[in-house]
Amino acid sequence: MHVHLVFVTKYRREVFTKDILDDLRGIFSSVCADFEAELVAFDGEDDHVHLLVNYPPKVAVSALVNSLKGVSSRMIRKKNYPSIRKKLWGGALWSPSYFAGRCGGAPIEIIRQYIEQQQAPPWPPKGRLRCPGYPSPV
Numbered sequence: 001m002h003v004h005l006v007f008v009t010k011y012r013r014e015v016f017t018k019d020i021l022d023d024l025r026g027i028f029s030s031v032c033a034d035f036e037a038e039l040v041a042f043d044g045e046d047d048h049v050h051l052l053v054n055y056p057p058k059v060a061v062s063a064l065v066n067s068l069k070g071v072s073s074r075m076i077r078k079k080n081y082p083s084i085r086k087k088l089w090g091g092a093l094w095s096p097s098y099f100a101g102r103c104g105g106a107p108i109e110i111i112r113q114y115i116e117q118q119q120a121p122p123w124p125p126k127g128r129l130r131c132p133g134y135p136s137p138v
Contacts, residue, residue, distance in 0.1 A: 016049070035055060
């Protein structure tokens with residue numbers, strides 16, 4: 001079974017560099033192996049990561065996520081990266097929430113491409129947000 005996971009940094013801080021993302025890939029692969037799972041795809045941006053994991057039915061996704069986030073947080077913080085040390089405090093790397101979407105309907109190759117091509121536009125967008133059907137604020 002495949003699951004698409006998204007983890008966001010605490011306070012949505014932009015702390016990830018290429019080196020940190022490379023370290024996370026190795027950490028996530030190792031944790032997946034402990035669960036007899038496979039990290040199929042991984043990519044990320046400054047403030048979040050996407051994982052595509054193939055896992056056996058006996059594994060609870062919540063247990064896998066708990067281990068992925070816990071181990072990666074401890075190991076990345078132990079490396080004492082300046083970008084993380086400056087912007088995050090209190091021992092947490094990840095927000096307590098996560099996204100998990102089971103990938104039963106879409107072909108795995110499509111999901112893999114989606115994860116590998118993540119390049120989100122800057123948020124929030126420049127200027128005011130407009131909602132169709134609502135008057136402009138005065």
